[in-house]
Amino acid sequence: MMPQAALSAAISGPSPAPQTGVLPSLARGHLHEIHASADGWAAALGFVLSALGPAGEQTIMLVRAKRSGPRLLPCGAGWAQAGLDPRRLVVVEAPDALGMLRAGLDAARCPGLAAVVLETWGPLPDYDLTASRRLVLAAERSGALVIVLRGDAPQRASAAQTRWQIDPGPSVALPGQAPGYPALSATLLRRRGGASGQSWPLQRSAWEGAFHEPEDAEQPTPLSGAVVPFPALRAGDQERAA
Amino acid sequence: MGQALRLAALTADGAHHGLAVGMTLADARARCPDLVTAPHDPHEDAKLLALLARRMGRFTPMVALDPPDGLVLDITGCAHLFGGEEALARLAMAEADLMTRPALADHAAAARALARYERGQAGGDEALRIRALPIAALELPEASLSGLRRAGLKHLGDLAGRPSSALAARFGEEAVAKLRAILGEAGSPLAPRAALPPIRAQARFAEPIGRTQDVLEVAETLLEDTARQMEARRIGGRRFVLRLERADGAIRDLAIETALPTREAAPVVRLLRERLESLADPLDPGFGFDAVALAVPRHEPLAARQTSTQGDEREEESIAALLDRLATRLGEGAILRLHPRDRHSPEKAQALLPAARGLAGRTQPPALPRPLFLFDPPQEVSAIAGVPDGPPLRFTWRGRAHEVRLAEGPERIAPEWWRHPLGHLPDTPLLTRDYYRVEDGTGTRFWLFRHGLFEERTHPKWYLHGLFS
Numbered sequence: 061m062m063p064q065a066a067l068s069a070a071i072s073g074p075s076p077a078p079q080t081g082v083l084p085s086l087a088r089g090h091l092h093e094i095h096a097s098a099d100g101w102a103a104a105l106g107f108v109l110s111a112l113g114p115a116g117e118q119t120i121m122l123v124r125a126k127r128s129g130p131r132l133l134p135c136g137a138g139w140a141q142a143g144l145d146p147r148r149l150v151v152v153e154a155p156d157a158l159g160m161l162r163a164g165l166d167a168a169r170c171p172g173l174a175a176v177v178l179e180t181w182g183p184l185p186d187y188d189l190t191a192s193r194r195l196v197l198a199a200e201r202s203g204a205l206v207i208v209l210r211g212d213a214p215q216r217a218s219a220a221q222t223r224w225q226i227d228p229g230p231s232v233a234l235p236g237q238a239p240g241y242p243a244l245s246a247t248l249l250r251r252r253g254g255a256s257g258q259s260w261p262l263q264r265s266a267w268e269g270a271f272h273e274p275e276d277a278e279q280p281t282p283l284s285g286a287v288v289p290f291p292a293l294r295a296g297d298q299e300r301a302a
Numbered sequence: 303m304g305q306a307l308r309l310a311a312l313t314a315d316g317a318h319h320g321l322a323v324g325m326t327l328a329d330a331r332a333r334c335p336d337l338v339t340a341p342h343d344p345h346e347d348a349k350l351l352a353l354l355a356r357r358m359g360r361f362t363p364m365v366a367l368d369p370p371d372g373l374v375l376d377i378t379g380c381a382h383l384f385g386g387e388e389a390l391a392r393l394a395m396a397e398a399d400l401m402t403r404p405a406l407a408d409h410a411a412a413a414r415a416l417a418r419y420e421r422g423q424a425g426g427d428e429a430l431r432i433r434a435l436p437i438a439a440l441e442l443p444e445a446s447l448s449g450l451r452r453a454g455l456k457h458l459g460d461l462a463g464r465p466s467s468a469l470a471a472r473f474g475e476e477a478v479a480k481l482r483a484i485l486g487e488a489g490s491p492l493a494p495r496a497a498l499p500p501i502r503a504q505a506r507f508a509e510p511i512g513r514t515q516d517v518l519e520v521a522e523t524l525l526e527d528t529a530r531q532m533e534a535r536r537i538g539g540r541r542f543v544l545r546l547e548r549a550d551g552a553i554r555d556l557a558i559e560t561a562l563p564t565r566e567a568a569p570v571v572r573l574l575r576e577r578l579e580s581l582a583d584p585l586d587p588g589f590g591f592d593a594v595a596l597a598v599p600r601h602e603p604l605a606a607r608q609t610s611t612q613g614d615e616r617e618e619e620s621i622a623a624l625l626d627r628l629a630t631r632l633g634e635g636a637i638l639r640l641h642p643r644d645r646h647s648p649e650k651a652q653a654l655l656p657a658a659r660g661l662a663g664r665t666q667p668p669a670l671p672r673p674l675f676l677f678d679p680p681q682e683v684s685a686i687a688g689v690p691d692g693p694p695l696r697f698t699w700r701g702r703a704h705e706v707r708l709a710e711g712p713e714r715i716a717p718e719w720w721r722h723p724l725g726h727l728p729d730t731p732l733l734t735r736d737y738y739r740v741e742d743g744t745g746t747r748f749w750l751f752r753h754g755l756f757e758e759r760t761h762p763k764w765y766l767h768g769l770f771s
Contacts, residue, residue: 098700099746099769102674106771119621130677135768136640136652137672140665142771147662151638151654152628163628170624228771230707230745238710239741242771267671 083260083273084251086111089203090221091168091196095210095249097227101132103244104226107262108177108207109144110270118174120144121167123152125160127181142242143268148174157186165191168198168206176204181211192218215249223250229261241265310342311371314401344370354398355495361394364494366410372417374410376492407432411483411490415439432484433459440480446473458484501539501598503527510549510590514578517546517585517594521574524596525567538563538604542570543597549589559634560626561658562619563602569623576630625657634658646718648737648767649676670713671739673749673768683750685764690756693738697750699766704742711738715751733758739770747771 086092086108096104112120122134136146152167154160157180164178180187187208196219199206208220215223225247231240243263250256262271307327316322319334331337347370355373358365361384364376377390384390391404405416412432419439420431435458437450450473455461461469461481470478482488503524511517521544532538540563544556558573578585629637638654641662645651652665685697693709717732719725725732733754741747749768756762 099744102769102771103746106674130679130681132675132769133649133654133678134640134652135648135673135676136642136665137648137668138674138768138770139640140667141672142674146640146642146652146665149640150625150657151640152632153636153638154632155636159632163632166624166627170620172621228744228746230743231741231747233708234710236710237708239708239739239747239770242747243745244771245745 083246083262084222084248084254086205086207087221088205089200091192091199091206091208091219093192093208093210093218093220093223095213095215095223095225097212098129100226100228100244101209101211103228103242104209105177106142106242107224107226107244107246107271108175108209109142110264112144112174112205117145118148118172119150120148120174121150121152121176122179123154123160123164123167123176124179125154125157129181141267157184161186161191164206164208165194165198168195168204169202171202171204173204175207177207177209179209179211180213183213183216184210187216187218189217189219192220196220219252220250221252222248223256225249229263231263241267242271244271246271347371352495354400356497357397358394359497360397361390363497364492366492366494368414372414374414374492376410376494409483409486409490410492411480412486415484432486433457433462435484437461439484440477442473442477442480446477449473498535501528501531501535501537501601502595503531504593504595506593507591510587510592512587512590514585517591518571518575518578520594521596522567522571524594525570528596528598529565529567532565532598532601532604533606536603536605537601538565539570539598539601541598541600542574543599544574545595545597546585546591547593547595548587549592552588554585558630559600559658560622561629562622563604565604569626572623573626573630576627580631629658646715648672648715649678649680650718671710671770673747673770676749676768677766680751680765680767683764683766685750685752687752691736693740694750694764697740697764697766704746704748706740707743708741709738710740712736712752713738733762737767 094104094108109120134146134149134151139146139149152160152163154163160178160180164176167173167176192208195206195208198204227245227247229243229245231243234240241264243261245259245261247259248256261274263274264271309321309323309325309327309330312321312323321330321334321337327339351367351369351371351373355365355367358373358375362375362377362380366374366376368374375394377387381387381390384393387406391406395402395404403417405413405420407413407416407428412428415435416431419435421436437447437455437458437460439458440447442450450456450461455464458481462485466478466482469481479488483490505520505524511520524544525542528539539560541557541559546554546556548554556574556577558570558577560569560573564570625637634656637657639657639659639662641653641655641659642665643651643653655662681699683697683699685694687694691712693711694706696703696705698704713736715735715737717725717730717734719730719732722730722732724730735751735753736755737749737751739747739749747770748766749770750764750766752762752764753759754762
């Protein structure tokens with residue numbers, strides 16, 4: 061692992077070669093863009109939701125437009141497992157992209173929301189520099205966390221504070237060759253007034269909690285003996301009880 | 303009542319079968335083997351009676367409840383509007399649309415007694431009919447009634463002649479008071495239900511107005527007027543209807559709803575503006591609007607508010623106002639919340655329902671891993687598994703091949719056979735699902751299932767149901 065650059069060095073200007081610096085958080089009161097593919101949709105949203113911080117009660121708003129592709133519904137059990145109460149979620153379905161942007165702008169003006177996530181697919185010509193500036197102004201005034209999730213979309217100039225590319229990443233296998241806890245790879249494509257181009261592999265050591273970099277995680281020791289699926293979740297195990 | 307189940311009410315032909323109110327259920331079933339029963343719900347009956355009383359307001363403003371199953375209407379001065387007392391009684395029975403027994407009399411207590419206790423055909427002079435009523439019409443305790451019967455007094459007419467002091471000494475003041483009320487010697491006042499006036503405000507103009515801005519300003523004034531009315535009754539409006547009457551007689555109604563009761567004009571005006579902007583066919587003022595009326599048909603209790611110094615309440619209100627605005631613009635079905643459902647299938651274990659339906663219940667964290675998102679409907683993939691009960695080795699979704707690097711499973715989720723009429727039979731058409739959590743080379747974690755065990759189907763299909771983060 062390369063030595064972590066100091067925060068001041070990261071802010072002072074773009075480094076000559078992209079090095080891993082301190083992972084910038086998704087700051088409130090700003091607009092952030094996240095690019096993801098259809099496969100990485102859950103990873104991208106996991107990244108956003110883990111940035112919301114520990115248990116809160118504020119509403120999370122997902123704004124989406126009706127689209128022709130496969131419909132993704134939030135799974136209540138999965139959200140509960142990730143540590144988020146599904147009751148915090150409000151989904152707004154707009155008839156078209158323009159309606160979605162308008163609804164997202166209205167939501168960005170509301171101070172009491174935990175996050176406003178605009179789920180967009182494709183190039184989305186209506187989301188231009190002016191639209192992103194309006195979102196930035198609304199976020200600054202209300203202090204809301206505004207995320208524009210761009211699925212299968214090319215990058216476009218915008219006034220966002222940060223622009224990310226989130227891809228799913230290989231996880232540390234759980235015993236029994238089982239897929240591990242959530243892991244992804246976050247690349248900072250652009251940052252206003254700061255270095256960009258770095259990328260961080262992130263993972264979690266449990267179903268819930270924040271993402272962190274691999275060296276901070278303890279390596280899970282494999283269980284000895286016969287390995288069976290769901291080793292930590294045998295019947296009678298109280299750890300997963302509600 | 304004892305421990306036996308007794309009949310509380312019968313239909314019209316109950317008496318023909320020898321049934322009577324108060325008979326035990328066992329006796330009733332013995333007389334009438336194919337008896338259809340329903341549980342007695344006094345609460346629902348009371349609600350129905352209240353509803354009926356409101357509908358009787360069509361005939362007279364003085365309607366009193368006579369629980370458990372009666373109404374008393376004071377039709378003094380109203381009868382001529384409906385073509386006479388008999389005609390009014392017939393109309394009322396038709397309006398009630400239930401099995402009813404009406405009776406007309408000069409005094410409320412007399413009418414009540416006649417309706418409940420008159421046996422046989424109604425006919426003759428009213429005074430004679432009243433005197434022919436059995437003493438049960440006095441509704442005294444059973445001991446007093448049996449005492450009266452032993453004394454040979456069976457009808458009210460027998461009692462009418464006796465000196466009241468003697469009756470009072472023997473059977474109490476109450477008996478005398480009731481007798482006098484029925485005979486008409488004492489008044490029997492009604493306690494009518496006072497219907498609350500609807501919340502309404504209206505404005506008429508000498509010159510018709512046409513501009514949207516003017517209409518909204520008038521609406522704001524009317525809202526302040528209704529706010530005063532609502533404040534007096536400590537209620538807040540949930541549904542507001544603005545009626546615009548055009549100069550040529552055409553009427554247009556604009557309705558908006560809010561999630562929380564409100565008395566303030568500003569949020570309602572904002573919602574009205576949203577509604578005006580999102581109208582499918584825009585408002586055509588024609589020659590202008592002559593009159594604008596605002597009604598608040600739906601309201602809820604709202605205590606007088608003190609401005610709070612806490613930020614939380616304001617945040618909650620601003621979120622509610624935001625959801626109201628979005629619902630007014632996009633429709634109520636566009637603002638959805640996730641509700642947990644007590645279902646076995648993963649896609650049915652939650653439902654996105656309109657936010658107006660209320661808050662959801664708690665979701666328990668699951669025992670087994672669940673994805674963050676589910677595909678609706680599950681996406682068909684082509685997969686190859688190494689062993690019949692094993693996870694897939696590779697699968698193809700939307701033209702892209704994925705090599706499975708890590709896999710976990712199967713988690714066997716049976717179909718909800720209890721919901722299917724033939725689900726319990728061995729040759730049911732329902733299929734079991736075997737769910738696998740797989741990760742491919744790039745690190746994407748999928749939730750796949752095989753639809754059908756190999757015993758159930760020779761070539762079961764594979765589906766992608768969800769994505770993990």
